[in-house]
Amino acid sequence: MTALVRFLFGRRARLRWIHLILGGALAMPYVLVGSVVVGPFTGVDNVFGSLALQLASFAVGLPLAALTSLFPLTRPLESGVVRWLCGVEADRLAYGPARTKGEKGRTAAWFTLHLGLGGIVAGMSLAVPPFAAALIVLPFVPALRDDPAGLPGVLDHAWALALAPVAGAAMLVALAACAAGCGTLLARWAPALLGPSPEDRLAAAEARAADLAVRNRLARELHDSVGHALSAVTLQASAARRLLDSDPDFVRDALAAIEDTTRRTVGELDAVLGILRDGDAPGTAPAPTLAADLDGLLDRTRAGGLRVTATVAADPRTLPPPVSREAYRIVQEGLSNALRHAGGQVPVALCVEVRDGHLRITVENPVGPAGEAAHSSDGTPRPGGGHGLRGIADRARLLGGVTEAGPVGHTWRLHVRLPLTSTT
Missing domain, CATH: 3.30.565.10 (Histidine kinase-like ATPase, C-terminal domain)
Incomplete structure (x- = not known):
């Protein structure tokens, strides 16, 4: 149990969560560019009013992120952040700019993966906690049950009202598990995608x-x-x-x-x-x-x-x-x-x-x-x-x-x- 709590809420898990949120923040400009493409294509003025259109804008923006990852400072900056936030040893990462096609391809894959997973976790981190908090306090705040934007019908049952706090807590644990899993996945893939090439190892x-x-x-x-x-x-x-x-x-x-x-x-x-x-x-x-x-x-x-x-x-x-x-x-x-x-x-x-x-x-x-x-x-x-x-x-x-x-x-x-x- 202690190991599970540490995996979900320990210092390393929190730092990796921050790393994912930073990836989500980096993804926002690309999402905005993607919305400019998706909006006219679907004829919708405000794509952010629909979750499906938001995901479509996100999907359009990720290839643009892969192209911009060819900027020489991308790999050194990402390597430094991964070292401090993901806990990857320094000798397993390359700090110079990507030079060969293989290095550039791996850097683009990493940057896309970081922004993709980071955008998903960051979006969940913004949306899930308020909703989970509302469920937790729902039995104690009657005004929330009358909210037309709430959960109609289900809340009329006493058992549903009693289980609302449990559901809210479970959502927070699920969010932490998702963030910890994605952070662990990125830390495991970082040496393969940001690690030194044979030429880098020879030079070192x-x-x-x-x-x-x-x-x-x-x-x-x-x-x-x-x-x-x-x-x-x-x-x-x-x-x-x-x-x-x-x-x-x-x-x-x-x-x-x-x-x-x-x-x-x-x-x-x-x-x-x-x-x-x-x-x-x-x-x-x-x-x-x-x-x-x-x-x-x-x-x-x-x-x-x-x-x-x-x-x-x-x-x-x-x-x-x-x-x-x-x-x-x-x-x-x-x-x-x-x-x-x-x-x-x-x-x-x-x-x-x-x-x-x-x-x-x-x-x-x-x-x-x-x-x-x-x-x-x-x-x-x-x-x-x-x-x-x-x-x-x-x-x-x-x-x-x-x-x-x-x-x-x-x-x-x-x-x-x-x-x-x-x-x-």
Whole structure:
């Protein structure tokens, strides 16, 4: 019983009733145009004095409504109204204008159905409640029984007079049931008639994929630039604290390195945030590259206490710009992983070379307990680890390269190959 009451008079039923009444209101101009056609054709001056002529005017006006539904804003407006009043999920509706013949045909069918059912329910909503209310109060208002426009003959019987309120209440329930049924019917058909076409779904999927790509790129840039800087600053500050009394010169150098790291990271962060703007927006710092920034990266990493031996058997200035940018981030993340997981006293070997048409980047460090716990050959984070290897693999994959990471004997080895041709 509760479910039936909710179906007939619940909030969703009331909103769908409003949706139908709006359809009836939209149908009125078309009914007026139809009356202009029906009146002269039947020779009747006032078609609204006859229910049959009103229905005929309504029938003539609906095809006109179907034609006007070709207006581009019809589908977006109807979709918005259906979403809020009929309770249809947003992803099941199309919000752009109808473009193909199929979309236009479905929009015309929906608009005609909405106005047709809406006109019927709206007309019933205007006519039934007053008549039902009159029946309900009929036993208590004798003046209504003498009304010549009432129900002659039947009301002379006592049983008819006693059942009049029941009949009036039943009419109101029937009206609510009709409105609820029509509203449910429209809500069920809305996805089929106003839903996105395969082309719309493909465009939406492409938009979501593009948005996800931008977000992933932003996440990688933030992780690599800010994460590396925080790791370096943490080790530098820790070393400076331990040697504060015994080696003031080292502390002074460490503080200078911290200042330089943070200042540079602010510039890199500005470049990363430029991704959220219009691409490479004017005024944003350029993204760091292997050609211009490798030496500074090594100096800052060594200032943090990490013993880095670098072998550069390639001229970074000859690298394609996309390869140079991504290679810098890969080297940065490789050194950052060594800082975080291997410890500041562990030697790290970096090799950058060009061989067989590929830029090859190798970072090696001895494996210790911390390294074994943090590193993962498949790029998935482990306790104490992060998403660095996954980000490196993503960068290499975008350029058509490959990544290999894992222990080789007692050495942790990260090896990345980036092709120098056909890059995107």
